[in-house]
Amino acid sequence: MREATSLLLPDGPDGEARRAALIRDRLTLQPPPGLAGTGLCDLKLYRAGPSSGLSKLVGSVAPYWAHPWAGGLALARYMAERPDAVAGRHVLDLGTGGGLVAIAAALMGAASVTGIDIDAWAISAARLNADANGVGARFLQGDVADVALAGVDMILVGDLFYDKDLADTVSVVLASAVSRGIPVLVGDPGRKPLPRVHLLDVVEYPVADVGDPPGTASATGRVSRWV
Numbered sequence: 001m002r003e004a005t006s007l008l009l010p011d012g013p014d015g016e017a018r019r020a021a022l023i024r025d026r027l028t029l030q031p032p033p034g035l036a037g038t039g040l041c042d043l044k045l046y047r048a049g050p051s052s053g054l055s056k057l058v059g060s061v062a063p064y065w066a067h068p069w070a071g072g073l074a075l076a077r078y079m080a081e082r083p084d085a086v087a088g089r090h091v092l093d094l095g096t097g098g099g100l101v102a103i104a105a106a107l108m109g110a111a112s113v114t115g116i117d118i119d120a121w122a123i124s125a126a127r128l129n130a131d132a133n134g135v136g137a138r139f140l141q142g143d144v145a146d147v148a149l150a151g152v153d154m155i156l157v158g159d160l161f162y163d164k165d166l167a168d169t170v171s172v173v174l175a176s177a178v179s180r181g182i183p184v185l186v187g188d189p190g191r192k193p194l195p196r197v198h199l200l201d202v203v204e205y206p207v208a209d210v211g212d213p214p215g216t217a218s219a220t221g222r223v224s225r226w227v
């Protein structure tokens, strides 16, 4: 049996290395659901399973980064079908989690990709996932509220509207981006705080939500343009 208590919150100077070692040890590289047969069929992510023991590892912060989310899966599928949506763009992925959307954008030909997330574990996981997929995306820990838009010409948002306060913050950032002419694509399965009034739907797919049994897709993931 693994000793978990000594593994809690590995911050400090070697925090990144310790988080990476734990992710490699506890999670397994697997394809996200719903991308077989697409241009992203080879994409793999470190994903949690029942024996990963994540709650003991990460303490009170939910390990959102350990799962591909329905909104991110819809965006990834859209990029696989329409690489022209991101090819050649300088992409910013807000709330990158394990980096699904950022890595998909890089694989589909984005000129550069930066993913940001407030959770240090997400950044560690996203960096490992980028390495595993052979892409050079950059991942930075930070709050969407403080994001800088200089040099960005496309914003992607996968499943970041699950909380009302967060949705309000993200909405301010996206409105500012669009007012500067930066296009924004949102992938979301219709979480309650999603501000539908700002969204012009582009496409929808059946997608797996976190907790769905393998091979099932209980959610409808919409890709929409922020207007």
Ligand SMILES: C[S@@+](CC[C@H](N)C(=O)[O-])C[C@H]1O[C@@H](n2cnc3c(N)ncnc32)[C@H](O)[C@@H]1O
Residues within 6 Å of the ligand: 064, 065, 067, 068, 069, 070, 071, 072, 073, 094, 095, 096, 097, 098, 099, 100, 101, 116, 117, 118, 119, 122, 142, 143, 144, 145, 157, 158, 159, 160, 162, 166
């Ligand atoms: C539901 S997950 C989605 C992850 C990924 N985009 C996907 O679709 O698979 C939301 C992510 O947003 C991050 N997040 C939450 N609040 C944030 C904030 N204020 N600034 C940056 N990231 C945030 C969380 O840590 C989490 O990794």
